[in-house]
Amino acid sequence: MPVITQSAPRSFSNQKISVEGLVTAESGAAKSSMFLVTYQPKGYVGPHYHDQEQILHCLEGEGLVYFENKPQPLTEGQVAVVPAGVRHAIFNTGQSRFRVAVFNPVVVPTTHWLTKNRRSTFPLPFVHDVFELAKEAAEKNKARAGTGQ
Numbered sequence: 001m002p003v004i005t006q007s008a009p010r011s012f013s014n015q016k017i018s019v020e021g022l023v024t025a026e027s028g029a030a031k032s033s034m035f036l037v038t039y040q041p042k043g044y045v046g047p048h049y050h051d052q053e054q055i056l057h058c059l060e061g062e063g064l065v066y067f068e069n070k071p072q073p074l075t076e077g078q079v080a081v082v083p084a085g086v087r088h089a090i091f092n093t094g095q096s097r098f099r100v101a102v103f104n105p106v107v108v109p110t111t112h113w114l115t116k117n118r119r120s121t122f123p124l125p126f127v128h129d130v131f132e133l134a135k136e137a138a139e140k141n142k143a144r145a146g147t148g149q
């Protein structure tokens with residue numbers, strides 16, 4: 001495959017998130033893909049899982065990756081491996097943009113969304129109304145940890 005120098009052929013965006021298909025079938029990939037996802041403050045991708053493993057490399061900013069409802073921080077330079085079938089969600093928790101390179105071992109990753117309540121201008125259901133619910137759950141877990149429950 002040649003070096004890709006054109007702009008991303010597959011791009012979606014709204015006010016809180018943009019997704020650029022850096023390596024896709026359209027750019028010549030046969031067995032893998034890579035996307036650059038930019039989350040604005042409070043931007044997120046709601047709960048979902050994939051049939052394939054996924055690798056997230058934080059390029060800029062800070063956020064949380066919820067693995068099966070357990071939040072893990074992800075900051076610049078860190079890499080998270082999301083095993084196949086593991087439910088996850090990704091949130092920008094910082095005051096500036098949060099950029100994550102997403103690597104998939106297939107050209108078109110299979111995504112299973114875990115909520116039907118959507119708000120999105122994307123052609124696919126990328127964004128869900130779960131940010132406040134996840135924030136409330138994190139605050140409840142923090143309060144429990146403080147009381148020893």
